Amino acid sequence: MIKNDYIPPVYIQIRDILIDKINSGEFKKGNQLPSEREISETYKISRMTARSALTQLVEMGYAYRVKGKGTFARLPKINRDFVNLCGFSQMLKSKGIKPGNKVVKLGILEANKKIASLLETTIGTKVYEIVRIRYGNNIPLALEFSYLPVRLFNDLFRYDFEKNSLYKVIEEKYEYKLKYAKQWIRITTLNSSESRILKVKENTPAFLLESITYDMDDRVVEATRSLNIGERTTFYTELWPNSEK
Amino acid sequence: MIKNDYIPPVYIQIRDILIDKINSGEFKKGNQLPSEREISETYKISRMTARSALTQLVEMGYAYRVKGKGTFARLPKINRDFVNLCGFSQMLKSKGIKPGNKVVKLGILEANKKIASLLETTIGTKVYEIVRIRYGNNIPLALEFSYLPVRLFNDLFRYDFEKNSLYKVIEEKYEYKLKYAKQWIRITTLNSSESRILKVKENTPAFLLESITYDMDDRVVEATRSLNIGERTTFYTELWPNSEK
DNA sequence: AGCTTTAAATGGTATATACAACTATACCAT
DNA sequence: ATGGTATAGTTGTATATACCATTTAAAGCT
Numbered sequence: 001m002i003k004n005d006y007i008p009p010v011y012i013q014i015r016d017i018l019i020d021k022i023n024s025g026e027f028k029k030g031n032q033l034p035s036e037r038e039i040s041e042t043y044k045i046s047r048m049t050a051r052s053a054l055t056q057l058v059e060m061g062y063a064y065r066v067k068g069k070g071t072f073a074r075l076p077k078i079n080r081d082f083v084n085l086c087g088f089s090q091m092l093k094s095k096g097i098k099p100g101n102k103v104v105k106l107g108i109l110e111a112n113k114k115i116a117s118l119l120e121t122t123i124g125t126k127v128y129e130i131v132r133i134r135y136g137n138n139i140p141l142a143l144e145f146s147y148l149p150v151r152l153f154n155d156l157f158r159y160d161f162e163k164n165s166l167y168k169v170i171e172e173k174y175e176y177k178l179k180y181a182k183q184w185i186r187i188t189t190l191n192s193s194e195s196r197i198l199k200v201k202e203n204t205p206a207f208l209l210e211s212i213t214y215d216m217d218d219r220v221v222e223a224t225r226s227l228n229i230g231e232r233t234t235f236y237t238e239l240w241p242n243s244e245k
Numbered sequence: 246m247i248k249n250d251y252i253p254p255v256y257i258q259i260r261d262i263l264i265d266k267i268n269s270g271e272f273k274k275g276n277q278l279p280s281e282r283e284i285s286e287t288y289k290i291s292r293m294t295a296r297s298a299l300t301q302l303v304e305m306g307y308a309y310r311v312k313g314k315g316t317f318a319r320l321p322k323i324n325r326d327f328v329n330l331c332g333f334s335q336m337l338k339s340k341g342i343k344p345g346n347k348v349v350k351l352g353i354l355e356a357n358k359k360i361a362s363l364l365e366t367t368i369g370t371k372v373y374e375i376v377r378i379r380y381g382n383n384i385p386l387a388l389e390f391s392y393l394p395v396r397l398f399n400d401l402f403r404y405d406f407e408k409n410s411l412y413k414v415i416e417e418k419y420e421y422k423l424k425y426a427k428q429w430i431r432i433t434t435l436n437s438s439e440s441r442i443l444k445v446k447e448n449t450p451a452f453l454l455e456s457i458t459y460d461m462d463d464r465v466v467e468a469t470r471s472l473n474i475g476e477r478t479t480f481y482t483e484l485w486p487n488s489e490k
Numbered sequence: 491a492g493c494t495t496t497a498a499a500t501g502g503t504a505t506a507t508a509c510a511a512c513t514a515t516a517c518c519a520t
Numbered sequence: 521a522t523g524g525t526a527t528a529g530t531t532g533t534a535t536a537t538a539c540c541a542t543t544t545a546a547a548g549c550t
Contacts, residue, residue, distance in 0.1 A: 009533055035500060046535045051501085067501045068542030117275060117319070120309055183482050187432060187450045187475030205432050205450040205475075230432030230450075237428050237482070254503055280530060291505045296531085312531045313512030 010045055011052035018053065022062055027073040033063060035070055060180070100135030101162045104197065108150060115147050118212055118223035126150040130161060133197065134226075140198045142228040152176070152221060170222070176215040183211040185235075194227055205230040255290055259298035260305075267307055272318040278308060280315055306481065345380030346407045349442065353395060360392050363457055363468035371395040375406060378442065379471075385443045387473040397421070397466060415467070421460040428456040430480070439472055450475040 008016075021027050034042065039050035054071050057063040065071045107129050116123045127147045134142040146166060148156065152174070159169050170176050188208040195202045207228040215221050253261075266272050279287065284295035299316050302308040310316045352374050361368045372392045379387040391411060393401065397419070404414050415421050433453040440447045452473040460466050 011533075037500080046537095048536085049534055052533085054501095065501060066543085068499080068544080070500060070543095113275075120311060185430075185480040185482070186478070187452065189450065205434065207432065233432070235430040237430070256503075282530085291507095293506085294504055297503085299531095310531065311513090313514085313529085315513095315530055 010043075011049050011056065014039065014043060014045070014050065014053035015056040018057055019060075019062055022057075022073050022075075029073055029075050031073045032070045033057075033073055098137050100138060102133040102135070103130065103161055104133060105129065105131035106157055111147075115223065118210065119147060119149055119220050120212075121149060121220075128153065128156050130166070132161065136232075139232065140200075140229070141232050142226050143194055143198055144224060144226040147223045147225075148221065152219070166222075176219075176221050178221070179214050181211050181213040183209060185209055187230075188227070190227060190229075198227075198229060200229060207233055207235075255288075256294050256297035256301065259284065259288060259290070259295065260301040263298065263302055264305075264307055267302075267318050274319055276318045277315045278302075278318055342381045343383070345383060347378040347380070348375065348406055349378055350374065350376035351402055356392075360468065363455070363465075364392060364394055365457075365465045366394060373398065373401050375411070377406065381477075384477065385445075385474070386477050387471050388439055388443055389472075390470040392468045392470075393466065397464070411467075421464075421466050423466070424459050424463070426456050426458040428454060430454055432475075433472070435472060435474075443472075443474060445474060452478055452480075 018027075018033065027033055033054070036047050036050045036054060039045075039053065040047040043050070054063065054065070057071075058065060062074060063071050064074055108126055109129055111119060111121060111123055111125045111127050113123055115127060116125060119125070119127065127149055130146040130148075132144045132146070133140055134144055150156075153170075156169075159173065161169075167178065171178060186208045188206055189203045190198065190200065190206050192202050194206075195204055198204075207226075207230060209224070209226040209228060211224050211226075212220055213222040213224075263272075263278065272278055278299070281292050281295045281299060284290075284298065285292040288295070299308065299310070302316075303310060306319065308316050308318055353371055354374055356364060356366060356368055356370045356372050358368055360372060361370060364370070364372065372394055375391040375393075377389045377391070378385055379389055395401075398415075401414075404418065406414075412423065416423060431453045433451055434448045435443065435445065435451050437447050439451075440449055443449075452471075452475060454469070454471040454473060456469050456471075457465055458467040458469075
């Protein structure tokens, strides 16, 4: 169907080789990775391409550079105790809270300006909309809007998102490997319909989470907008210095 | 004193020119920026250097790329990057925002239950209190309370924290190497005195940030409580899949 | 032994070039 | 009207080369 003979760019291939070696322990935390020139010789590629691969590692948190010394392995950024890439349910479960899910709307719509800009596509593009209420121990926590380009997901609605995690479907059924997500967090207040759905009073302060999820080819596969009731939400995160040591 | 003859690399200069044009509204959100080739011709630089400048914009959230179409402006709000420990001022600087600082209170007090538990010490321990207003481009952004154990910092108040970064003093003058910080984020509303200090109206929604900073020996060197005006703050973070599992 | 100088290795910046992949448009043939 | 083709413009990938700045270690000198 669509590119079943797809070969990733060289710098991505080298990146993945190095990631494997870090994950397998061949390069341990703090170990020096092969230099740019060294990599270019081993794989018979140009130094700039080797550098691109290393840049990828740095961006993904697998390495850091020190001028004049070298590039060093690091285990990727720790603790996204934030709503993380494994999804909402799994995060709550890890805290011993019973997750819940109710789909309140499913549909296909044409991207307006806002959604188009989040999905980095053009206005009018067809997108799936999934609206869910998120529960923790049966208490409403958040109202979540998910948007996915129709062209990437054929017949998405055959899956039941009260039973299946959206991320699982994306990764296992459609085989998009998710790389990372960008997330912005703001404060807002709930309007009348939002507060009615979540059964709290109008103008309740809430976190507004907007996130964009990218796959390994840096395509936007999903955009979400989530309203988390302020008084029922605490985010926890750990901050580390940029270059570790 | 600090390298007044420093000339930034070309791609940084071009980056800053473009950021200025985005901030000034010459390029509005969604507008197409000059193409890589166009930039390289205007400034008489190579295309790859122009590309580096645009890559910087993308990484800083000022732009996004669409293959085959072009690079488009996007207007980041004041973002707080989670993934660093470098402190408030440096964070704003890296986004091209002029940081500001006003100390509104300096003192030594005895830890109450709350502060004692944050600093992992006993009630009654002597602690420095530093209260500061944080500005970005001269607009009040946050009210920040810092607490440090007196026993770790001899004569701390000889330093001027409107001129010196607290983290710099801790690391350079007292030579504590900072390892990491834990941070909790909640929503609150400003009470009358807080809102008066920040010059906003009472009950304005705000982020409540509480953090604890550890040094290399896992001693708590600082605890902070920060009230960030909700409508002037956006947190930005990147989420990566957990390496475990 | 202790110091300075030199050289090698590393990442950082910059140029020039080429082709691939994708988008939008114009134009033409059916 | 529909579909194909050509073309120009864009970002994406890749090569080859050059020089700079920083770090480290070896070499040389006093």
